[in-house]
Amino acid sequence: MPFAEAPLLAREYWQGKLKGPVICSDLGWYTKGIYPVFLMQFMLISLFYVVLRILLRPLRQPQFVCSVLAGFLVSPSVLGRTKIFSASTFPHEELLLVRTIGTLALTYLLFLLAVKTDVTVIQRSMRNASIIGSSTMLMTFAALLLMIQTLSLPGIRKGFFHYIFAGIVSLTRFPNVVYAFNELNIMTSDLGQLAMSSSIFSEVLLWAWLFIGIYLRYPAQFIWSILAALGVILGIIFIVRPLIMLIIQRTPEGKPVREFYIMSIFIGSLLVGVLTDMIGSMHFGMLLFGLVIPNGPPLGSTISEKIEAVCTEVLMPIFYVSIGYNMDLALIDFKITSEIFLLTLVCALTRVVGALSAALFCEVRVRHCLLLGLMLNIRGPYDVYLLNRWFIKKDIDNQTFTMAILSDIALTAIVTPLIDRFYNPHTRLIASIPKCTRSMQTAPRNVEMRVLCCVHNEDNVLGIISLLEASNPMPESPICAYVVHLDELIGRTIPIMVPYEKQMTRVRSKSSSQPIMRAFENYSNNSKRLVRVKPYTVIAAYKNMHEYICRLAQEEQIPLIIIPFHGSRDTSNVMELVAFRNLIQNVRIYAPCTVATLVDKGTHCYPSKASSISCAVGVIFIGGTDDREALALAIRMVGQPNVGVAVLRFIFPSVDGDLDGKLDQKLNDELIGVYRAKLHITEGCLYHEVAVEDSDQAMSHIRALKDKFDLIMVGQTRRAGSLFSDNTMLNWSENPELGVIGDFLASSDFCGEVTSVLVMKHHGDPSCSRHNAPNERDREYLLRRTVC
Incomplete structure (x- = not known):
């Protein structure tokens, strides 16, 4: 049988059997050429990403926009249509390997962010963050749900999924905000930290929404899900946490943490992720495991140094390849395009209005309220990951998926330069310096x-x-x-x-x-x-x-x-x-x-x-x-x-x-x-x-x-x-x-x-x-x- 027929066989073989990310096992003779294609895609996406960063730098475009565009350019719908690369160069079964590595990258990225997260930031600004985060989420959720019910949107599965779609899309994910703010150099600002605190509160709402969804869709399994989640939480707090503190105590001051401990933590995090995947979410376990590890030296900094470069520079580009695989501009319909863009516009404007009203209640200046609304509109890899997962599960079709990804790119491409232009940290510092500054010459000599x-x-x-x-x-x-x-x-x-x-x-x-x-x-x-x-x-x-x-x-x-x-x-x-x-x-x-x-x-x-x-x-x-x-x-x-x-x-x-x-x-x-x-x-x-x-x-x-x-x-x-x-x-x-x-x-x-x-x-x-x-x-x- 010729190799050209292999993708069809692969689709028939895996139809109905692929429930999620899997390791690309021995699929027989039609897996020939997958690894060379994998390496070629990795090199091409790295090349395209560097070129796009150079070209889009004058427009102040963030890393996320360049990465998604690079993944789209490497996809079969773009590169596969050229004369240099034929359709057989991108076999369908190769997507299994790409999707698995991409999911592993995103999972470890969440673990890394959890390790680096200072949970006390919630305590320091709980009141304002909870007001702004809940107000923004609820107003956006109501507007999105109304729009979805009003528009036809045949590409989105009917029924309870409308509530899931509106609820998840209305949230601002903390990992996305952290990466964008680090690139914009506004993490130290008061407004930036308020936005990050609000996004942390959104993460809490996300996990609460997950259990609400389980209760509404599977009421018979709700109690077992709650008990399983409580068991994981208690196990991490009372077993994993003491072991982590014991590792810190056994590490001499000024000495590096032993490699055995680091590898044990990496393997343990994956094990916890597998256990929580059985109750519905691998990311839930990875997040909890990372949060119990104290950030900073000696352990948190060592874990970050070990995993950050590999995760962000090696594994994450493969994740964007998996996103580009499912995008196809040839299927786009004008009616679907206009409806998705309208949905994204209403979502962005409602989020700004929600942040504006809540921030004004918290006595934040009007100009900074508007900037806060723009900050909460930043999209990132975890948003496109959910869209990709919904596409794989047939909750949304190819047209909706492609337009939703492009809408997120367009929104981030517009919002990020505006934030960079109107909320520059150096401009704030220059504005804070009075025309007459203090000096040793004018300091009184009879006071402290x-x-x-x-x-x-x-x-x-x-x-x-x-x-x-x-x-x-x-x-x-x-x-x-x-x-x-x-x-x-x-x-x-x-x-x-x-x-x-x-x-x-x-x-x-x-x-x-x-x-x-x-x-x-x-x-x-x-x-x-x-x-x-x-x-x-x-x-x-x-x-x-x-x-x-x-x-x-x-x-x-x-x-x-x-x-x-x-x-x-x-x-x-x-x-x-x-x-x-x-x-x-x-x-x-x-x-x-x-x-x-x-x-x-x-x-x-x-x-x-x-x-x-x-x-x-x-x-x-x-x-x-x-x-x-x-x-x-x-x-x-x-x-x-x-x-x-x-x-x-x-x-x-x-x-x-x-x-x-x-x-x-x-x-x-x-x-x-x-x-x-x-x-x-x-x-x-x-x-x-x-x-x-x-x-x-x-x-x-x-x-x-x-x-x-x-x-x-x-x-x-x-x-x-x-x-x-x-x-x-x-x-x-x-x-x-x-x-x-x-x-x-x-x-x-x-x-x-x-x-x-x-x-x-x-x-x-x-x-x-x-x-x-x-x-x-x-x-x-x-x-x-x-x-x-």
Whole structure:
């Protein structure tokens, strides 16, 4: 029998026997060529996806749209109609393998998202999320059910399935929202987290709707289904959960989780999925199993690292191939097309109205209510999976399936760019920065000085404590240090910022913040109450961390942010190094105050119980806002016992400057005058002026400072057009973000492992008052952090 007749035999053989995803077993001689076709499709969909991403990037299209379109292009209805590939190239029985792998990918994707989900996000915003989620779902369900009953829609099975179709389509799936928001970079926003909380509530409604459907369709089996589900839940809570916690306890701090434990969890999750599949839903068991695993390190982050790349980059493309297999544009009828598109439009508009009315009740601004409605309209892989399952079970026909998929693509393709355009996180941060930002120059010297200290790891602790102590905390001007531990978002879906005490009450596993916060707490106790510490932990992706840092600085009226710097010579983790340096750059761009970048070389000067500090601080002053910030901090250090401050000012030949240049020079002279006035009442402080002709002579004098100071402070940049301009010299810098002088001071040629460097950068007009803040309406939204 020729191979061309094999698809027909396969259809006859499997007709009525295929109940769901199965492993492609030995089907006989007509399975020849399936594996090569499978590999070819995988390569083609990867190629088409990359091409579509490049072409659609200017239109801001998300990954979901590109993936579904790539799967459709690989399908027999498109690629199979070309001259290069014949119809026999896509045998029907090959779909069994594709569908099985695609379902496995989606199942593991749900397990991965469950592991990364922080269930406490529901508790933090239960009221608003439940109101918005239920209102949106009920209004959309009622509108969809009315439309389905009104329109003919012959492609949708009559009877009780109308209620199932309207109920499921009216929900917003949490996994879809997470992937879209991560791509849009709005997961850290208040509105984004409210939308994710609402989608989590929709997931709860989905499982409730599942049991309601069982009761209405199979009342005799309802009790057994409830008992079976309760048995699975209790088994996971009282058997699986203790075993998971035992694995965490047996993992030494700082050590990776054993491979045996990881493989046992992967196999156990599949076993639970098989058991819950017997009661109606494999995803129910995978979701519960993932939720009982604590997110983050050590276990949650390890599972995410092991499975995420394989699931999203290898297995998920095959899922989209299975979707494209069932799409056929040749069967589309105009009447069906218009009705499905009308149904999708009514669903989208009703969801916006539902979110708008509920969000207004929760006192959310109108503009953000509309954006929230758009966010809840995002579609994703779990929506098309349900449509594909309904098509396989003959609940919907091919025309309805194809148009429903295209409608979801069109809706997401329209909604996503609108959200990206009108709810950009960088735009929000720029709007939150007042025209007059806070600075060290305008910070009053007779009140408490607030400093935000960013800590990346334990190596940064001693250097920041030394700088705080050198900043001269006094009874009339104590220091309040907001210590923020920057923890990368690994093994979690939702970024958070919490006070350290609250984090400890909700995290049972060992925290990397403990030794860091203990060190600052000990320093605060030994400072005779002159230094007060408020600890925080930020758990977010590096690309989003600057939002939390800048918001905290804005809300608490902080004039100075201290953030550590890791040089380019540190190659222990190149990807993390690049991400952290980008974080520093983002903080400098969007901070509402001065940002001090500390290059810590290991020379620390802070007091213990039995000794006092001894520290030599140098300031290189050329002029400009950033240099004045360094000098203002040095003025505060004057008077600290055993801290000697020396200011080296370079005087260039006078040139005819504009009005801004003259004002800048006046501000320089005034601040120098304040410092020189303190020299008469304080010993150990120096001031020296050096006349130089050009920048080369200035650099020569800077080289002479080698090994003479424990800490050197300098501004990052100067006014454009000055004789010491950075525009041309930055091309030769190893770390251009430190500026020309800062990069030279931080280099091993200058200070080696002896002298630390503090580079000051101020964004805004420093002549304005630190008390200038945004209006109360903007403050209520812009400065609000995650509620814990």
